[in-house]
Amino acid sequence: MTKLPRRTNSQRIGGSAADLLNSVFTNFCNVIPVPQDRDMGIDFICELMQGEYPTGKLFNVQCKGKEESELKGDSIGFDIKVTTLNYWLILPNPTFLVVVDRQNYNFYWSFPKDFLSSLNKNWQEQQTVSIPVPLQNRFEQDVDALPAQLVSIVNMHASATPRQGDYLGTLTLEFDRSSSPERMTIKGLMHYYLEGSRIANAKCAYGSPGSTVTVYAQTFGGEGYSKEVKARAWGELKAGEAILLQMPFERNYILSHETFEKICYLLSLDFTNCELHKNLMSPRGGYPGGSISVIVDGRPISAIAWYEIPPGKLNLFKVDGQWYAISLMASKTVSTETTERKTGSYLHPDPRREILWHYFDLSGGKCSLPLKFQNTL
Structure with a gap:
């Protein structure tokens, strides 16, 4: 039978990269994968842990495999849809883009909100925006702690905590899934x-x-x-x-x-x-x-x-x-x-x-x- 759903190469790379990143973040965070029917541009919700105890500080992660990226000088570039970027901007907790190098077990991260803040707002009229992920923002699989700058951003920007253990609820405090991209643009602006x-x-x-x-x-x-x-x-x-x-x-x-x-x-x-x-x-x-x-x-x-x-x-x-x-x-x-x-x-x-x-x-x-x-x- 040939009339069956196919697993695309992009899905295979993304799934493998997400599994690898999950295995690292689990050492420092309570990691909650976002189900596919709730995935609007977020792969994980992570809660920082202090030893064995939760902190209530949450952040979101979108994971990409390095094979899907384009090397641009001292950074890795990813084209992200404007509708997805607007969604990240209206979420009450910070969202990070993490690139996974599956061959060398390296991870590169970026806080897109900072980059978008440096742009002229004409980017809202585009379909996609190329988000740079600096090569210097790197950590390895056997890292002893999350990058200090990443943790600092979480401590400064995180504002929504899980309610009665409902981590996924933090993705919908601001936004109804039925909202159109045009209305997301209003919120983002x-x-x-x-x-x-x-x-x-x-x-x-x-x-x-x-x-x-x-x-x-x-x-x-x-x-x-x-x-x-x-x-x-x-x-x-x-x-x-x-x-x-x-x-x-x-x-x-x-x-x-x-x-x-x-x-x-x-x-x-x-x-x-x-x-x-x-x-x-x-x-x-x-x-x-x-x-x-x-x-x-x-x-x-x-x-x-x-x-x-x-x-x-x-x-x-x-x-x-x-x-x-x-x-x-x-x-x-x-x-x-x-x-x-x-x-x-x-x-x-x-x-x-x-x-x-x-x-x-x-x-x-x-x-x-x-x-x-x-x-x-």
Whole structure:
């Protein structure tokens, strides 16, 4: 009989590579293979172990055989679908790409999120992106510990823990399997623009979207708001308490509690059933939280700008009867530092005068306002 399913060479290589990697990671992690019917670009979920005890720190792994790769200078290149990359970006725990050299029992790893952060967002319009895996990021089969940099990234980025032993549930906290690639792009862009952000309690005066206002942020010096900074208004501002939001190498933004809660709500959605218009053109653009008019099929639609909207391509999506616009062109630079703490401040000689920053949980976790986190100093 010849009419039988065939095991492709790619499946054979991938299966063998995954088995080999599993045998190594099992020495340091609790490794949970992802069943094929749940596999959307993740082969394993791994939980770091400390001796015999679990840490609750999870990360995801996509495994590839070296035979499937292309050597490019000092790195190995893999073409990954944009839809898969968007999925990795919205997962609450970090995802690593690991290349397995089955002949020499060597392993090479990469954290694609850092590489994507260095690209212009035009990559969202491609079908695939070539992800480099540095040859220097190598470990062997008889390694005594996982690479320190990999562990550091896990410690900094991991945010979702297994609930009642449901490790696979961490893959669906953000995303419904029925979501289309277009809706994944909305989610990926929202995370992309806010990646690396930190937030702080603040007070401010009135302001309209896009206006620059003086903000007094809460510091380590005790109660009160004693640090003066300039920030751009995201949405309408009333005088009083607000949230200061800062992105690496970008301007500060100031948001009312109402606007901040709306952003957190949007980040918690999967956009499965939202109405969507793609690749529209905006001749003027708009300010964060402000109103922008976009022509769709010959008629104007009024939408709220999500982040900066420069002139150029954008998408519209509708949530709870409200249209939102998100740009495909806005500039964004993301820090790739792995030494920054998730809570606390970037301390200077006198920490009392430094702003009391908090980690911004992009997984859509609820925050009490004003911000009160136990792990801040």
